[in-house]
Amino acid sequence: MKPPQFDYAAPATLPEALALLAHPDGDARPLAGGQSLMPVLAFRLASPRLLVDLRRIEGMDRIDIDAQGVRMGAKVRWCDIERDARLRTALPPLAEAIGHVAHYQIRNRGTVGGSLAHADPAAELPGIAVACDATIEVASVRGTRNIAAADFFQGALATALEPDELVTAISFPAWPAGRASAFEELARRHGDFAMAGTAVWFDLDAAGRAHNTHIGVIGASDRPRRLTAAEAKLDGQVVDARSIGEAACAAAGACDPADDLHASAAYRRNLVGVLVERALARALAGTRGGLAAAGSTVNRSGESH
Amino acid sequence: MNAPDTDILPESAAGDTPYIGRPVQRVEDLRLLRGLGRYADDVALPGMLHAAMLRSSVAHARLRGIDATAARAMPGVHAVITAAEIAGAPGRSVPTVPLRLQPLPCLEPYRQPVIVQDRIRHVGEVLAIVVADTLALAEDALEAIELDLETLPAVADWRSSSEDRTLLFDGTTTNCGVTFTAKRGDAAAAFAAAAHVQRERFMVQRQAPVTMEARGVVADWDAANGRLVVYGAAKVPFFNRHASAQMLGMPDSAVDFIEGDTGGSFGARGEFYVEDFLVPFAARHVGRAVKWISDRREDLMTMAQSRECEAEVEMAFAADGTILGVRGTAWCDLGAYPRTNGMIQPRNIPHFLSNTYRIEAVQIDSHVQFTNKGPAGTYRAPGRAETVMFCERLIELGAKAMGLDPVEVRRRNLVTAADMPWHFASVSPSAPESSGLSEADSGDYRASFERCLAEFDWQGKLALQGKVIDGRHHGIGIACFIEGGAAGPRENAKIELARDGSVTLYVGSTSVGQGLETSLGQIAADALGIPMSALTLLHGSTTYLHEGFGSYHSRSTVMGGSAIIDAAGKFKQALREAAATYLECLPEQVVLAGTEARSPRGRSLSFAELAKHETIQVDGTFSNHHHTWAYGAAAAHVAVDARTGHVSLVDYLVVEDVGRAINPLLLRGQLIGGTVQGLGGAFLEEMVYDTEGQMLTGTLADYLLPTAPDFPRLRAVITEDYPSPINPIGAKGAGEGGTIVAPAVIVNAIANALGEYGLNPTSLPLSPSRLWQMVEDARRARATA
Known part of the structure; x- marks a missing residue:
């Protein structure tokens, strides 16, 4: 070895x-x-x-949060994300997903840039990047370019990076307060790569209808991806058990998982449906909880848009 | 039982409170936790070189040629050793690995060559050894060795092995090495009289014993004196020393096997592996010290795997639930070769299918099938975990089919104190030193079962059986077990009073991480009547004693401890005799108090003072041709998410009667740790080979071990109701019980949780994917019905 x-x-x-x-x-x-x-x-x-x-290069290990959103340098480690309490409101799906990433020792060393460049189809951060419309910043002697996360991941362990290019940062658009979101995954053991996982979010209008629905999945395809067919089942609909069920069913139908040692393709497809259903239900419940807890939530939500 | 308060090396001598029975903290831990342990890889010798093994990447092939010319010419490479160098001359065969337990003559043609000479039989088999200045250079050179192979069709499972279309060994007519038959009473008559027969097919997966410390061997060749010192021994150093010395053509006395700290065994680490010969051979070949440390992938490929078997068994019941008999057939996939202890699993499966029950008629065949997979050996609870699952599942299913309560059926059939001594079915063939008969020493298996029901609150929890709460199906399950321990033939101990007054105890038992220095230290301190801190305990290495046997079959505490009792008695007699001269009294008048000898007239002499005049050395031994039988029961409460196949373990309780608990803290650790291992086998662990004999689980990301957060709620209750009558301590070997019973408990609990689907889990592991598929299949079957 x-x-x-x-x-x-x-x-x-x-x-x-x-x-x-x-x-x-x-x-x-x-x-x-x-x-x-x-x-x-x-x-x-x-x-x-x-x-x-890259250990001596300074300035690549910061998490910057401002009105534009969240920007993380490529050398930010999992433990940095875990400890940054601001992310719980600035990027809730990431804050929720981070607890699923590997183990203590790995979280002390593993980096954002490494995970993105490695592009494991079941890794959490690439899934969050795709689900949350992130932009990946890359650099080479030829200059810098920004790549939408959806275009960055091209297959299992395959990305849009040229051989001389380096991931330098990832940035996420601003996250309004009041947005409904949840992350769910199931792994064989805590810290393992997910058999499947999902990050979901949507904005609710005053009538309880979903807008801007995003449903991203990991472990269910050769790359992290959004399931637009499932999103379409929820967008413009009142979010309830029926519409959640339809979106979950569409999600299971839209993914294309493979068999491996740990789970069959049929199981993974089923699991995507179950996890999307549970994530959507929990996202909705979180919003209701927020509304019940503080009457001003809706107003604050409006301001931050 | 709650976590007991623990003593850290209590200073009181045994005169006040005996050490035996107290939860003394491990004396090993202070050393190990400070990084002062000395494992194989910590051994560094002057001029030491590093070895890497070229291992086969194909499962079955003829080796037509091997060209190491380029590798030998690489910088830093001292030698590339192949079968040609080991055989010594054309036409000569390389040595083969001996069988330690059950060395049946019929297995001779199947023995493993120490290196591939003409035929590869599994992925990972050694083709060449490179010895170089550094491990990196050695691994570079592996890539430069050219092989000429003729690949052969792989025999990848027991079924194709049993067809004998491809024979794996020249000069044989079958891939079935031996068939073990267990027999008791008249099975045909029992089945003819049955009111109900329950018949099932079971499958248990191949598992890997994963020790935290990978294997390692460091060999030092002393050319001037023609001596070899080999570090990295564990489990059975004396046997391995003898085997290695024979292959090297050296007398045993010229070879020392040194036991350092060992990071786990699980029955596999420390058995004789080819590297135990190859590394010493390499050291002698290059005339330098050579180190080889297995990496994780090598260990997964080559350490004795176990448990892969399929069985078709049936149980005959009378109308009242009395079990009349069991019969059936098992097929064990033992991989490429018989290991030193490889016959234990296929032999235990038929031997113990009757488990803790009064079953008068037994007739079971168990076939040993060789295939192109890693050679199998023992893995903690060998054969027992499998067969207990078969038995307990059959009882559960049979009782339900007859409309009886499975708990009542168990009660009706459990062996009680009145049935002792209970004889298990006899097994044949058996090697000459083992009679093939086993007889339980003492106990009341029903009492332990009742204790488990009560501690678990079985009656209270029954209300949850099959209920769906928050989307999860709840179920409870129970199973019983027996655990053989204390294998003979004997163990030895030596006690010395040295010139400086120190008392040193040497034992032939070995430590593989189980806390041996602590438990044997407690026994010795009590037997000698001195504080543990006044005693140094050394174990395992072949330099200490003329003979030792080691740690397997849950034997080290009982056998080593009993040898210590014998030695301690002789040591105290010797002390009295020596002290009497100086105390001017008769030996029988000398009173030993702690580390002092006293005369009736009040004179006293410390051991240290006595040692200035006389040193003492005594040998003790303990022979045993019977086994101890610890026993118990375990129960589990699971909550199953039928939509994802995820199982959470809500509660788990194991009760074991061990006769006498030397150290309840260590014992509880063995029970809980063993349980986790068994749960790993029930839910997670699976060594996967494809149809070409390729191993697909070559890392710990693929081979899933249980980790700390997986099973947090485990309880253990230790009882001491029936001390063993066959050793002076009264203890019964108890290192495997938790492992034995866990899969049986889990399959029963899950089947009960998912009773509404009629789920009948009979194969392991129960991964979420498989469990979900079973539920899906059951749903579909119901929809079409």
Whole structure:
């Protein structure tokens, strides 16, 4: 379990790192927390010529929250997200999902950029990114570009990144107070990759109708994705047991999971339906709870739009 | 039982309060928790080189050629060893791994060569060893070795193995190594007289014993004296030393196996593996110390797996619920070779299918089938976890089919004190040293069952049976178990009073992480009447004693402890005799009090003073040709989400009678830990091979072990109602009971929870996906009915 030989560099600045990643043979790989890359190297499934360690580069580990939304540098770790109480209102689906991400030791090292670039179809953050309309910022010696999360993930462990490009940050649009949301997943054990999971959210109008419905799923396809057929069942409808049931049924029908060691495709399809149903019901209940608890919620919600 | 208050090395000598029975905290922990343990990988020797194994990536092939020229030429590579170097000359065969338990002659043709010579029989089998300056260089060189293989069709399951179309061993006519038959009474007559026969087919999955510390061997060759020292021993160092020495053509006395700290065994770690020969061979070959540490993937591929079997069994009932007989057939997929202890699982399945019940007629065949998978051995609760599930499920189903309460049917059939000594079915064939007969020593299995019902509040919880609460189906289940322990033939101990006054105890038992230094220390301190802190306990290594047997079959406390009692008696007699001279009295007048000898006239002499004049060394031994039989019952309350197949364990309780609990804290740990292991087998763990014999579960992300948050609510009750009459302590071996009974309890509880669907779980593991599929199938069947 020793990696094949590689060269190692720990540049102090982003431009230096990008220059190293632009090496003509295209065989340099960035290293941050190492939670995905190191096992790949130990199993000798990859043998890059050069590892570019990002540990000395400053300014990539901040979580910035303002009126525009949430922006997280690529070196933000799971434990940073877990400890940032602001995210509970600034990006509730992420705050809820973070408790499902791996284990204590991994959360101390694993990073946002690493998870996005690795693109495991069952990972939580890529699912939240797609479900919450995030934009992924990438950089190379050729410049920077912003990629919509929906376009970034292209398949299992496949992304829109060019070989010389590095994920530098992810940004999420502002999250209005009062928006209904929930995250649900089921894994074989706590901290395992999900057999399936879902992040749902919608805005309710005064008549109790859903607007702007987003239903994202993980573990149910070769990449994280939104299930627009299910969203359409809820948009413009009064959110109740019937419309939730229809959306859940559509969700199960719209996903295309595969068999693996831990669950059959048929099971996963069923699980997506169950989890979407439960997430929508819980999202709705959360909104009602909020309304009951504070009469001013609706007003505050209006202001923040 | 609530978590007991614990003593940290109480200073009082045994004269006041005996150590036995007290929850003394593990004396090992202070050392281990401070990082001062010495595991195999902590051994670093001058000039030490590192070994890596080239392992087969295919399951079945002829090895036509192997070319290590390029690998040998790589910088830092000292040697590449293949079968040619080990055989020594063309036409000679490499050594094969011996059988330790049940060495039946019919298994000779199937023994495992220490390295592939001409035929690969499983993924992970060793083809070559590279010895290099660093492990990374050794692994680089593995990639440069060229193989010429002719792949053969893989025999990937017991069924294709039993067809014998592809024979795995030249010179044999069948892939069935042996068939064990358990017999008692007249099964045909019992079934002819039955009012009801319950027949089921069961499947248990292949599992891997995963120790926290992977295997490791460090061998040091002393060329000047022709001696080998081998570190990394565990479980059975004396047997392994002998096996390795024989293969190396060296006398046992020129080879030492040293036991360090060991991070777990589960029955598998410390058995003889090919690396126990290959690494010492490599050290002698290169004339340097050589270290090999298994990585997790290697351990998953090569450590003895277990439990894979299928069984078709039936139980005959009289109209009143009396069980008249059991009969049937089991097929065990033992993988590529018979391991040192590989016959235990296939032998235990028929032997103990009657479990704790008074079943007069037994007739079961159990076939040992070889396949192209990792070789199987024992895994804590070998054969027992499987067969107890078969038995307890059949009782549950049979009782319900007859309209009887399964609890009442158990009561009616459980062995009680009045039935003792109870004889289990005899098994044949049996190796000469084992009679094939087993006889329970003492106990009342019904009493333990009743205690479990009461502690669990079975009657109160019955109201929940099959109820749906907040979308979850609730169910309770119960099962009984017996646990054999204290395997013979004997164990040895030595006690020394050294010149500096220190008392040192050496035992042939080994520590595999179970807290042996603590439990044996308690026994020794009581037997010697001195504080535990006045005693040093050393174990396992072949340098301490002329003979030792080790830790398996829940034997180390009973066997090692009884050998200590014998040694302690002799040691005290020797002390009296030595002290009498200096105290000017007769030996029988000397009173030993703590670490002092006193005369009737009030003179006293400390051990330290006595040691200045005389050192003492005594040997003790304990022989045993019978086993101890701990027993008990367990109950579970589950809540099943039928829509996702997710099961939460609401409550779990296990009761075990151990005769005498040396240390209730450690014992409780064994029961709870064993239960978690059993629950892992019921819900999570599965070693998966595909039809080509490829292992698909090569990491701990794929092979799922239970972790701390998975089963938080477990209770254990320890009773001491029936001390064992066959050893001086009265203790019964108890390390496996929790594991044995858990799958049986869980399948019964889940079946009861999902009773409305008529669910009948008979195969493991019960993953959410499989459980949901069973519910779906039941729903569909009902819809079409």
